[in-house]
Amino acid sequence: MNKVMIRTLAGCLSLTGLISQTLQAAESPQDPHTESKGFIAVGVGAFAGQGPFGDASAGLGYFINGAYEWDNGLFVEVPGGPNNILGSTSVGYNLYRNAHWDVDFLASSAHSGADTKYIQQDGSELRFTKNPTNYLGVRFRGIWSGLRFQLIATPKLSDDRGAYMSSQISKHWTIKNWHVFSAYRVNYLSGDMLNYYYGVNNTENNSNNRISGLPEYIASSGLSHSLHLGVTYPLTEHWLFDASLRYYHTPSAIVDSPIIQSNLARGDNRSRNALGLGLSVSYVF
Amino acid sequence: MHKFIFTLAFTGITLVHYPADASTPVTLTLSPQQCVALHQGEYCHSELTLHWQADTQGHYCLTQSNREQPLKCWQKTTAGTLTLALKFNQNVRFALQDNQQNTLASTQLTYAWVYNKSKNTRVRWRMF
Numbered sequence: 001m002n003k004v005m006i007r008t009l010a011g012c013l014s015l016t017g018l019i020s021q022t023l024q025a026a027e028s029p030q031d032p033h034t035e036s037k038g039f040i041a042v043g044v045g046a047f048a049g050q051g052p053f054g055d056a057s058a059g060l061g062y063f064i065n066g067a068y069e070w071d072n073g074l075f076v077e078v079p080g081g082p083n084n085i086l087g088s089t090s091v092g093y094n095l096y097r098n099a100h101w102d103v104d105f106l107a108s109s110a111h112s113g114a115d116t117k118y119i120q121q122d123g124s125e126l127r128f129t130k131n132p133t134n135y136l137g138v139r140f141r142g143i144w145s146g147l148r149f150q151l152i153a154t155p156k157l158s159d160d161r162g163a164y165m166s167s168q169i170s171k172h173w174t175i176k177n178w179h180v181f182s183a184y185r186v187n188y189l190s191g192d193m194l195n196y197y198y199g200v201n202n203t204e205n206n207s208n209n210r211i212s213g214l215p216e217y218i219a220s221s222g223l224s225h226s227l228h229l230g231v232t233y234p235l236t237e238h239w240l241f242d243a244s245l246r247y248y249h250t251p252s253a254i255v256d257s258p259i260i261q262s263n264l265a266r267g268d269n270r271s272r273n274a275l276g277l278g279l280s281v282s283y284v285f
Numbered sequence: 286m287h288k289f290i291f292t293l294a295f296t297g298i299t300l301v302h303y304p305a306d307a308s309t310p311v312t313l314t315l316s317p318q319q320c321v322a323l324h325q326g327e328y329c330h331s332e333l334t335l336h337w338q339a340d341t342q343g344h345y346c347l348t349q350s351n352r353e354q355p356l357k358c359w360q361k362t363t364a365g366t367l368t369l370a371l372k373f374n375q376n377v378r379f380a381l382q383d384n385q386q387n388t389l390a391s392t393q394l395t396y397a398w399v400y401n402k403s404k405n406t407r408v409r410w411r412m413f
Contacts, residue, residue, distance in 0.1 A: 177320070236397075
């Protein structure tokens with residue numbers, strides 16, 4: 001996630017002074033409490049992962065996780081941490097809500113602006129700076145029969161990169177004070193968008209993914225599948241422990257790219273699909 | 286002495302009640318003293334240990350708020366321990382009573398949470 005964007009949005013959340021008072025111990029059962037409109041948390045975590053986009057690695061990191069909705073329906077979400085599966089940083093407007101369903105107008109991103117990297121024969125990296133793919137879309141979220149559903153749809157991504165759709169289903173359990181969940185997500189990724197990041201075009205007047213020696217590649221559309229298992233445990237009113245295991249099935253349209261094929265062969269313990277493990281503690285304000 | 290009582294009450298470790306006869310203190314301790322739920326209103330599960338001690342032998346009962354029957358009673362003894370598993374979503378008060386149902390000591394199990402109740406899915410769905 002773009003750290004500058006995270007900091008900016010987190011700053012906005014802080015500066016508006018609208019961070020909710022979410023953490024309170026019960027002085028008495030009858031104490032009235034105002035309804036929470038948001039939260040913000042900062043955390044540190046350890047991760048280990050393997051996939052097609054980078055060398056197998058492990059390390060430490062930090063994150064911000066927060067969300068706030070104003071009374072007029074405008075909201076901002078800065079999801080972060082190992083157990084965030086809500087997606088990317090978003091701003092939007094709540095169009096409709098009842099006890100079970102939410103409909104939001106959403107501005108977010110379908111693909112981050114991370115550089116496309118190509119490992120050359122001598123091991124050095126050739127990088128192509130890539131802009132994020134943003135969208136304006138509609139999000140439906142709801143709970144039905146104990147399952148949580150989310151659908152995001154947009155007919156047009158930024159820079160004419162096609163349409164985008166993301167659907168997700170998740171199930172939650174509470175075992176003692178442990179919260180356990182599993183989530184499955186399918187994303188439709190347009191050929192135009194994948195081509196921007198993973199295509200190879202060696203025409204003379206092209207500066208996008210022009211890599212001599214690689215065959216031309218025009219990516220088709222694809223479906224990505226991801227599975228997420230996670231647990232959260234409240235250590236105190238302020239501290240949370242999270243653990244997560246994620247699996248990402250990379251679409252063939254990405255894996256078949258000569259860039260990715262070459263990186264898989266030359267990179268350090270890369271794999272076609274991605275697997276990640278994360279552990280974190282976070283402080284909720 | 287008042288300072289001592291205040292200190293104990295403030296730390297929340299042990300609540301001590303001194304009946305009229307100050308020479309017979311009774312202590313009631315609870316461990317753990319707090320249970321934290323992720324969201325306000327959802328049940329918190331806790332394995333509790335309650336321990337009481339008195340200077341004089343007698344008939345003592347341990348009671349729980351919102352429960353008519355005592356949790357356990359002891360006869361002709363000066364100390365007792367009770368362990369129990371509890372599921373709750375509000376503060377719970379425990380008291381040690383004598384056979385006249387006078388409260389000799391009490392302590393509270395605090396119900397706490399991380400996220401307040403909300404209709405807002407941005408909060409409700411925080412933990413997905």
